[in-house]
Amino acid sequence: MTNNKERWEQELQQGLDQMGGWVTPVVADVHMWEQIIVEERRSERKKLRRELSFFWIIAVIVLILGLISFTQLPFVFVVVQVGALLGFPLYWAFKARKKVTIQ
Amino acid sequence: MEEQVTIELAQQGDTAALARLLQEHYPFVLKYLVKITFDPHWAEDLAQETMLKCIHKIKLYNGQSQFSSWLITIATRIHIDHLRRRQRELNWQDQEINLRRIKFHAAHFDNDWPTVLEALGSVSANVRTAIILKHYYGYSLEEIATMMDAPVGTIKSRIHNGITIIRKEMTDHDE
DSSP: OHHHHHHHHHHHHHHHHHHHHHOOOOOOOHHHHHHHHHHHHHHHHHHHHHHHHHHHHHHHHHHHHHHHHHHHSOHHHHHHHHHHHHHHHHHHHHHHHHHHHHO | OHHHHHHHHHHTTOHHHHHHHHHHHHHHHHHHHHHHHSOHHHHHHHHHHHHHHHHHHGGGOOSSSOHHHHHHHHHHHHHHHHHHHTTSOOOHHHHHHHHHHHHHHHHHTTOOOOHHHHHHHHSOHHHHHHHHHHHTSOOOHHHHHHHHTSOHHHHHHHHHHHHHHHHHHHHHHHO
């Protein structure tokens, strides 16, 4: 059993060593790698800037829309909205609590 | 020691140091990927992706493992991601094509195609990767689990099942 294990392991080592020899990697020189790094960093910065701009644009739009709706809508409508926002969760919370006490 | 200094410089943003690191380790990563994919062309794509990821993540290398092991971890995960993105493992026809390609490389170097590689080519990519990491590179089960982002138990059973298949194939071939 042990010999068998050793044999396949040895063959695996040899086979994979051979396989490594069949590939001749074309390695770029240091200058080329430097160019790749600079290019990658530049594109990363560009991507980050684009994403940040997108985030800020959306944030400003949401803020402006919120401000407009808050300042332009009648007071009663705002009160109804707030009431509805708070009322439904409270109603469901009380309903759930009642169910628990009945059980 | 010298590599440690280069890594520190690279982490501080030294482009030349990072370029040296990438240049030195590229052949090692490529050869590892050829072994787990059995496909030199795909391995080249994956190796380049590994190097690009290394450029972005170099600051996250914490020195707890060797730099080459860290690169192997990145390469392994990129390979697994590629397999997942295809939503299926390479089907048997793709595997056959890959095997033929790598056999062609072997013939080009006047080498016989070893039985053990034939057997290794018949198991799935995840099983093959685990076996190679354990029995060729000598990593522990825990290290392989981290590299492949899988539980230790899964890795253990993958290796066990894979070896059983390889042994059987080799015994069949001998008979």
